[in-house]
Amino acid sequence: MKSISLIFLLGVILLFKPITLHAGELLISPVNIDIPPGERAALLKLQNNSNSPMKIQIRVRNWDNDKTKPKPKVIVSPASVNIFPGKQQVVRIVNTGPVSNIDKERLYRVFLDEIPDASSASDQGLLLQLRYALPLFIGGPDLSVSRTNNLIQLKSIWNRALSYSHNSLTNQITFKNQTNGHARISKLRFADENGKETFIFSGLLGYTPANSQHSFDIPSVALANTSILSAEINGVDVEIEAFRK
Structure with a gap:
């Protein structure tokens, strides 16, 4: 199970890119919360690696944060935790809606808000509220290395089902996902005619x-419409072709 140390993040981190400032550390594991088909819950581990107590509030929101949609049928227990320095807290993320199944994936975001201690305000009275955002996947097919070790099959599926188009005027790249599960895109790059690779985005794109x-x-980037991209999709390296007409 992978974990990542997120250090004093400011604002809503929707693309999950860590920003490092001089402050305490919260160790979060896992950073991608997954409730596979047939299961009802997942565990989230929080560890305070700082020298001060932390108070964290945990909430689940719709993936696009659309407040007009029904609230997620997911509960968090406990929804608020106090973690002393060097200690760990385990939080249960429980699906109270339909049992997760392989045919339909439900996506949400889990927000962790660190509630600042009023006594830690600066001389100007400034209090910084920190927010961590993690993806929550419920159900859906086994299309990631966290679910299956069959890398050959994963490569084959994503190579057929994921394609892209590039707009050089707006510097935008559009991905088309034709599977029933999400595509986590990172380490995006392309090769020139000599095989030399150029990274477009070395971390998590989204x-x-x-x-x-x-x-x-x-x-x-000097990317032709016929270029073949490479990227890490849900943990497996894949070649991605332009949109198929």
């Missing part, structure tokens, strides 16, 4: 939900 298209802003 997510394209099941059966959808999603556009991302990228740096200006």
Whole structure:
């Protein structure tokens, strides 16, 4: 199970890119919360690696944060925790809606808000509220290395079902996901005619939900419409071709 140390993050981190400032550390594991088909709950471990107590509030929201949609049928227990320095707290994320199944994936975000201690305010009275955002996947097919070790099959599926288009005028790249599960896109790169690879985005670019298209802003690159990209999709390295007509 992978974990990552997120250090004093400011604001809502929707693409889960860590920002490092000078403050305490919260160790979060896992950073991708998954409730596989047939299961009802997942565990989230929080460890305080700082020298001060932490108070964390945990909430679940819709993936797109659309407040007009029904609230997620997910509960968090406990929903608020106090973690002393060097200690760990385990939180249960429980699906109270339909039993997760392989045919339909439900996506949510889990927000962890660190409640600042009023006594720690600066001389100007400034209190910084920190927010961590983690993806929550319920159900859906086994399309990630966290669910299956069959890398050959994963490569084959994503190579057929994920494609892209590039708009050089707006510096946007659009991914088309034709599977019933999300695509986590990272380490995006392309090769020139000599085979030399150029990274477009070396970290996590973002997510394209099941059966959808999603556009991302990228740096200006000399990318032809016929170029074949490579990226890490849900933990497996895949070649991605341009949209098929």
